[in-house]
Amino acid sequence: MCRRYLPHGRRQGRYWVAGDLHGARGRSLYVRLRPPGPPGKWTDAATGEHGDLLDLLDLIGHRIGASTLGPALDEARAFLALPVVALPPPRRHLRRRLPPRPGTG
Numbered sequence: 001m002c003r004r005y006l007p008h009g010r011r012q013g014r015y016w017v018a019g020d021l022h023g024a025r026g027r028s029l030y031v032r033l034r035p036p037g038p039p040g041k042w043t044d045a046a047t048g049e050h051g052d053l054l055d056l057l058d059l060i061g062h063r064i065g066a067s068t069l070g071p072a073l074d075e076a077r078a079f080l081a082l083p084v085v086a087l088p089p090p091r092r093h094l095r096r097r098l099p100p101r102p103g104t105g
Contacts, residue, residue: 001053001079002031005060020044021059031056 002009002016008025009018014034019026021044028046031053032039040053049059057072077084 002033004079005056006031020046021049021056 002018006016006018006021006023006029008023009016009029009031011017011033012030014032016031016033017027018024018029018031020029029042029044031042038052041050042052042056043050051059054069054072054076057075058069061071061075
């Protein structure tokens with residue numbers, strides 16, 4: 001995934017190191033590839049930004065014109081070869097009308 005979205009980066013030990021979220025060359029942005037610590041966590045030392053792979057995909061998505069997290073989730077699902085799961089429609093909760101409290105009605 002890092003090779004695809006941060007193509008000017010390179011593997012350095014257990015990290016993928018790149019310049020920034022725009023794919024520049026450098027060493028400011030690093031993504032953990034394997035333990036110890038959770039793989040997929042990333043930090044940009046120059047800006048202080050950090051997060052997980054979905055955050056990274058979301059920020060890169062904003063760079064290429066996607067405006068919501070949905071495309072990042074779709075991309076992660078496709079990359080991991082996960083099936084699309086149809087969600088049931090949201091349930092509508094009926095609000096029960098309560099009687100007025102004594103002395104307020």
